[in-house]
Amino acid sequence: MATRHIGIVGASPEGTALFYRAIHRHAQRLLPVHQHPVVSLHNERLADYIDAIHQHDWHAVGNLLRRSAEVMARAGADFCVTPDQAVLHGLHLAQAGSPIPWLSTTNLVAAAISGAGQTCVGLIGTKLVTQASSYQTHLGLRGIRVEVPSEFECDALETIIYDELIYGHFKPESQLTVLRVVKSLAGRGCEGVILGCSEAPMVVTAENSPIRVYDAVDILAEGTVRLAASTEPLKQGVI
Numbered sequence: 001m002a003t004r005h006i007g008i009v010g011a012s013p014e015g016t017a018l019f020y021r022a023i024h025r026h027a028q029r030l031l032p033v034h035q036h037p038v039v040s041l042h043n044e045r046l047a048d049y050i051d052a053i054h055q056h057d058w059h060a061v062g063n064l065l066r067r068s069a070e071v072m073a074r075a076g077a078d079f080c081v082t083p084d085q086a087v088l089h090g091l092h093l094a095q096a097g098s099p100i101p102w103l104s105t106t107n108l109v110a111a112a113i114s115g116a117g118q119t120c121v122g123l124i125g126t127k128l129v130t131q132a133s134s135y136q137t138h139l140g141l142r143g144i145r146v147e148v149p150s151e152f153e154c155d156a157l158e159t160i161i162y163d164e165l166i167y168g169h170f171k172p173e174s175q176l177t178v179l180r181v182v183k184s185l186a187g188r189g190c191e192g193v194i195l196g197c198s199e200a201p202m203v204v205t206a207e208n209s210p211i212r213v214y215d216a217v218d219i220l221a222e223g224t225v226r227l228a229a230s231t232e233p234l235k236q237g238v239i
Contacts, residue, residue: 003037004228007072007080007100009065010043011087014168015198015217019083022221030225037228042071046166053086053128062093073099079234081224083198083217086126088134095238102238108223109194109216110138118192120145121214122185124178124204125196126161127154135194147190153181157197165199175203186211 006023010016020041027036044064052060065087072080081103082091088105095102113121121139123130123146130148139146149157156177164170182193182204192212195204206213227239 003031003035004078004230004234005038005040005076006224006228007069007075007077008039008041009068009072009080009082010041011046011049011064011082011084012166012198013043013046014166014202015083016041016043018198018201019217019221022218023224026222026225030222031229037225038076040072040075040077042068042075044068049084049087050162058090058093061087061090062096065090065094066096066098069094069098069100069102079103079227079239081220083220085129085196085198085216089128089132091238095236101234101236103220103224103227104238105216105220106134106138107239108219109135109214110142110144112219113139113144113192113194113214114142116192116212118144118212120147120189120191122147122149122182122188122190122193122211123196124149124157124181124185124193124200127158129196130154130157135196146194147185147188149181149185153184157181161197161199165197165202168199168202170203178203179208183210 024036048064069080079101091102123135136146160174164174185193190211192214194214195216198217201215
């Protein structure tokens with residue numbers, strides 16, 4: 001079975017590794033035996049992304065993403081995708097001049113929540129994710145309300161993500177903090193929670209969460225495999 005060549009654009013090594021594994025788990029489930037798609041990966045320096053994000057320089061983020069897309073195109077990739085939620089604001093800037101299309105996380109997550117019939121979900125991640133409009137817009141158009149953590153909780157999540165999770169480790173008390181945030185969102189009427197951070201599955205799972213978990217990385221991985229196996233023509237831009 002011929003499948004499209006997938007290009008992964010990484011920023012956080014830990015999040016990218018989780019995404020790579022998820023792609024092949026879904027491939028094993030969705031495709032004929034041993035017919036895993038070809039996958040190439042490229043990343044720019046994590047420090048360059050973090051510096052650009054902290055300076056709110058989205059053109060710099062877009063340039064970093066596009067540089068990786070150009071490498072992926074030269075490697076033969078048919079489309080590219082990034083699992084890193086904090087760089088999503090740069091995605092549309094990255095697609096300007098990109099030689100191959102990009103697959104968007106937010107559309108897939110919104111479709112999954114809408115398909116489950118839920119009307120209110122929580123969102124955790126960095127402040128760039130929780131306090132921006134990427135998920136809120138896509139879900140709002142489907143009639144789904146998005147609740148986000150309090151300012152204090154957002155500060156705590158920001159510290160845990162940038163000081164621990166992106167480096168592949170976390171303190172037990174940090175996991176308890178994240179789970180308390182999820183419990184707080186459940187108490188505000190959320191029927192599910194979006195893990196809007198590629199490393200969040202390290203601390204929040206279906207087993208320890210009081211509400212349904214929508215793992216953005218896992219949803220994106222499944223969508224990536226389905227697109228790779230599709231015979232529909234690819235559109236340029238952000239799919």
